[in-house]
Amino acid sequence: MNIQSTVPTSAAGSSHSEPRASAALTGEQLVEVFRRMVRIRAFEDQVYGSLLKGLVLGTTHLCQGQEATCVGSVMALRDDDFLSYTYRGHGVCIARGMSPEAALAELFGRTTGICKGLGGSMHLTDPTIGLMGSFGIVGAGLPFAVGNALAARMDRKGRIAMTFFGDGATNIGAFHESMNLAAVWSLPVIFVCENNLYGEYSRIDRTTPFEDIARRGDAYGIPAAIVDGNDALAVYDAVCEAAARARAGRGPTLVECKTYRQGGHSRTDPAKYRPSEEVEVWMKRDPLILMRDTLKQHTPLTDADADGIEIEIRRDMELIAARAAAAPWPTFDEEALRAATYA
């Protein structure tokens, strides 16, 4: 296993001579990319801290280290495009604009939770902002996204669907059926694979015949791109291109984002199954650090400014967590539970 070879050497998106979409982003928009990434990091860190304090019960799956993939892809889409995601989906929700307080309250199981405490970490849903569904079963979101895309196509409003899943999910039947359906019906769907090299505790080389998930696009005639998943603008560019293809009626795209989760699979998993050299290499490529570099190159923002943004967002997140922790517990009410089950 060659650790170094898992790190993308450049933003190896598709080659084209047109200007990159990200080149058109203003300084303000670039700062917004950074802010959303910081917000996700602050949220996930807050969740982890809350878990240790016993405020988050059950399990949770955190995405620190994968912020560039979430934000780059979500910001490349329209607000009315459909999103579906996984149990490691807090980042997508925060990137899209879900209330961090309602999300935290959901993880804490309170009545003010975005799903009234009925769903929990793995099921954060807000259809009013296109956060259509989150799934606890690996791969289950892909057929759902195929449906979103079919609806979008029939609506004829130019909307598309985007769905997130990990490298592990590309071995389950639902992935293959969904890719096939999307290809055969030429659906406006973007399949975003967050390849963080691990399916739960198992490294990709033990479960999958090759490490470039993008190769699987070929099996279905679906164009695929490999992207540095820790470079928010590279992700943005790849998804913009996929979105344009989808909106033009030219079908699905598979965007493989090479990334890494800084934490374990779930709860307090120390992830001892990962070699320390590998972890070290990826920690140095923290997407927040990479985005700071991008900002310094393209905007007047300094490190001190970036620090200021982080401090402010983290402080806000502390207050949000305190409010969520003070929210009331739901009372057991059979009728209410039935009403939440049956329309």
Added chain:
Amino acid sequence: MNSTTMTYREAIIAALRDELRSDPSVLLMGEDIGESGGVFKTTEGLFKEFGPERIRDTPISETGFVGAALGMAVAGYRPVVELMFADFMGVCFDQLVNSIAKHRFVSGGRASAPLVIRTACGGGLGFGSQHSQTAESWLLSVPGIKIAAPATPADAYKMLRAAIRDENPVVVLEHKALLGMKGRVDTEDDFAASLDGPAVVREGVDVTLVASLAMVPRALEAAVALAADGIEAEVVDLRMLRPLNLELIADSVRKTHHLVTIEEQSLIGGWGGEIVAQTVAGAFDYFDGPPLRIAMGDYPLPFSKPLEEAARPSADRIARQVRSLLRAA
């Protein structure tokens, strides 16, 4: 309103057609349902009228297209998916029980999933054990999905339209041995019915027979034989398996004092157990004898014709077992 005699199959087509006409958000998906009109010809003529976008042929990908139905339902459509055989629920079981059944609940009641899965179920045609299950009780223990089981052409029309209009996921079981059954159907322009529950299809005073799908005509046949012996059986068509609304059955037992369930499925885990338990609890003092469950044995349905026939409860066997029950009372 139009009242005609038609087959169960024609009633299905009429229901689909009338819903497709009245609501542009309704669409069909399934294997070979388009130009081919479905392997059981239950979508015949619809492709011609509504075209390939709304009558959509799928690859053999049950997990894919059943999951896609959920994705469409939350996005403003009313997909009606055909699962070629009810046995194939096994193929997409995760999408049914973990995604579809729970989507509304885990979203805190914010999302809805108005979709229908209609599927050909049941045995008697020699299709073998993997293509003959009624699958009536497979989803009984999963909250979130309704299950309709029309046993007549009138209900095949009415309950399918009601299912499509229901805001919840509904599985509609269409028994393949009933496809040719004829009956009077009222097709309506201003359709307003909703899914309801059991119905008395033959009045009687001596024993309550509860049956579903293809067992309903057999229960009625048994009732005719029993009447010759002076036993007047009240036959109840179960019609809805989930939710199970059993007040009508309890009322019937308060009148007849004997309860018999007739199920085309293995005894253990069948809906009959649920009905017996609830009715005994609710009308305990009214029983003059133990409840009786007539069902199939603890083995898959055999292929060979004489074995298949013997394995499924016949009108003869029903009448015999009811006579024994009442003699012992």
